[in-house]
Amino acid sequence: MSWEYSRRVKYYETDRMGVVHHSNYLRIIEDARMEWLRDNFMSYSELEKMGVIIPTASASGKFVSYLRYDDEFKVIIRLVQFKGVRMEFEYEIINSVNGQLCYTGESTHFFAVDGNYKPYLSFRSKFPELYQKMCLLHEKDTKI
Amino acid sequence: MSWEYSRRVKYYETDRMGVVHHSNYLRIIEDARMEWLRDNFMSYSELEKMGVIIPTASASGKFVSYLRYDDEFKVIIRLVQFKGVRMEFEYEIINSVNGQLCYTGESTHFFAVDGNYKPYLSFRSKFPELYQKMCLLHEKDTKI
Amino acid sequence: MSWEYSRRVKYYETDRMGVVHHSNYLRIIEDARMEWLRDNFMSYSELEKMGVIIPTASASGKFVSYLRYDDEFKVIIRLVQFKGVRMEFEYEIINSVNGQLCYTGESTHFFAVDGNYKPYLSFRSKFPELYQKMCLLHEKDTKI
Amino acid sequence: MSWEYSRRVKYYETDRMGVVHHSNYLRIIEDARMEWLRDNFMSYSELEKMGVIIPTASASGKFVSYLRYDDEFKVIIRLVQFKGVRMEFEYEIINSVNGQLCYTGESTHFFAVDGNYKPYLSFRSKFPELYQKMCLLHEKDTKI
Numbered sequence: 001m002s003w004e005y006s007r008r009v010k011y012y013e014t015d016r017m018g019v020v021h022h023s024n025y026l027r028i029i030e031d032a033r034m035e036w037l038r039d040n041f042m043s044y045s046e047l048e049k050m051g052v053i054i055p056t057a058s059a060s061g062k063f064v065s066y067l068r069y070d071d072e073f074k075v076i077i078r079l080v081q082f083k084g085v086r087m088e089f090e091y092e093i094i095n096s097v098n099g100q101l102c103y104t105g106e107s108t109h110f111f112a113v114d115g116n117y118k119p120y121l122s123f124r125s126k127f128p129e130l131y132q133k134m135c136l137l138h139e140k141d142t143k144i
Numbered sequence: 145m146s147w148e149y150s151r152r153v154k155y156y157e158t159d160r161m162g163v164v165h166h167s168n169y170l171r172i173i174e175d176a177r178m179e180w181l182r183d184n185f186m187s188y189s190e191l192e193k194m195g196v197i198i199p200t201a202s203a204s205g206k207f208v209s210y211l212r213y214d215d216e217f218k219v220i221i222r223l224v225q226f227k228g229v230r231m232e233f234e235y236e237i238i239n240s241v242n243g244q245l246c247y248t249g250e251s252t253h254f255f256a257v258d259g260n261y262k263p264y265l266s267f268r269s270k271f272p273e274l275y276q277k278m279c280l281l282h283e284k285d286t287k288i
Numbered sequence: 289m290s291w292e293y294s295r296r297v298k299y300y301e302t303d304r305m306g307v308v309h310h311s312n313y314l315r316i317i318e319d320a321r322m323e324w325l326r327d328n329f330m331s332y333s334e335l336e337k338m339g340v341i342i343p344t345a346s347a348s349g350k351f352v353s354y355l356r357y358d359d360e361f362k363v364i365i366r367l368v369q370f371k372g373v374r375m376e377f378e379y380e381i382i383n384s385v386n387g388q389l390c391y392t393g394e395s396t397h398f399f400a401v402d403g404n405y406k407p408y409l410s411f412r413s414k415f416p417e418l419y420q421k422m423c424l425l426h427e428k429d430t431k432i
Numbered sequence: 433m434s435w436e437y438s439r440r441v442k443y444y445e446t447d448r449m450g451v452v453h454h455s456n457y458l459r460i461i462e463d464a465r466m467e468w469l470r471d472n473f474m475s476y477s478e479l480e481k482m483g484v485i486i487p488t489a490s491a492s493g494k495f496v497s498y499l500r501y502d503d504e505f506k507v508i509i510r511l512v513q514f515k516g517v518r519m520e521f522e523y524e525i526i527n528s529v530n531g532q533l534c535y536t537g538e539s540t541h542f543f544a545v546d547g548n549y550k551p552y553l554s555f556r557s558k559f560p561e562l563y564q565k566m567c568l569l570h571e572k573d574t575k576i
Contacts, residue, residue, distance in 0.1 A: 060492025
């Protein structure tokens, strides 16, 4: 079972077309990713206190159908790659009421030293338990 | 003559009512205030490099009439108070095409030490020239 | 007992000062007001379906202390005025962990016909039950 | 010569990492695309008045290096595909001061009937001159 995040569309997330502005999907999947981290790994703010951050290296997505104000949606998120310090997530956003697929996307990230924004090459040796946890999460999300 | 800032409404500043979301007026007057600073005083990023920041203490405004996507508008800004480290700005946002008043507001701010967010009590003695400049700007904006 | 809304600060609500950008308080109190409406009155999207909208006429607030990424906060909201079609809400935002007051503000609004943005003068006669409900909510929020 | 859009990073576009939040690159390239339309084709608001809109179908990008508050940048934009009603743009965002590449991305869009959000299949026959103009812009942006 994949992990899910759900909430409703906020008023200020819509634009004059009456639907969620496409830039806000990157914010919505960030919300989902942050809650996934909290639930499965540790909260991002705890990670920051340990001097580790997770910049976004790339993001792409297809805007398949529209979400409107107050629509309830869920984000299905899976950690589809984890190698050393790099990771890739896949997302699907689904309208919770009618089951319609609204967005599919992926984003890549890496563990970095706070204030540096470069891959944290010694992440595995410095944080062996966190590294191990990420491997298990990746395994869980990619097994058939 | 008051100082003016002008630009057009961006698409992502509108909401599903088809008009600028009211929260964005605080962003628009920040844009205007930052450009006022650059033109009359020094750029905010230069100020930050000197270890000085200008937090917002309060803001209020009336949403008089609506701005829509691509509307050209101007922000009239005046420094109506400056005492020690505290300052107050007044704003009017006007539709550049039809002259309609869209927003009136004010905001209060203070000079602070970066990383502290408390009024920079020694601002006048540490930066006598900047202090003097603010006094002159205030005088210019409040003389009848 | 006043009605409360609570959630955590999202990453994209912060700015380079490391705290919630002051414009986002208007979005946070909108979130609170929308949930207050849903819980006490009816959802804003249902109201829109009836052809009624609630534009914001004015808003003001004091930024008392800072909220940072992931801070849990609550918004206390009270309907302090309701006359005909006009209403005023008061807000306090409080850090849920340390009890610190972060923001106090108020906003005024009015019922309007969708697509018109002018006060819905016949609101009371067209929607007598909704009018009555608002009167009761106002009474509840202002009695000592 | 490719068409360019330039401006500075706004304060509220940064996040607590001190850099432009990655979601805002989709807003920045929208700004660029809208100005490209105005300069080369017609303003998006004029297009809307003719009953035509241009939804975003997909977007992807790489966050190569960071932009900070007040950094001046330029967006280079090219119409790399245009077939019937569908179009694809490519973007590069470059720091204007040091020439560093900050972002590369692409987005796909289509002409649609306002209120419908489906490809405007008769766009070519209904707006032959606009169709022809897009073909020329595409030719100009893709010739070696």
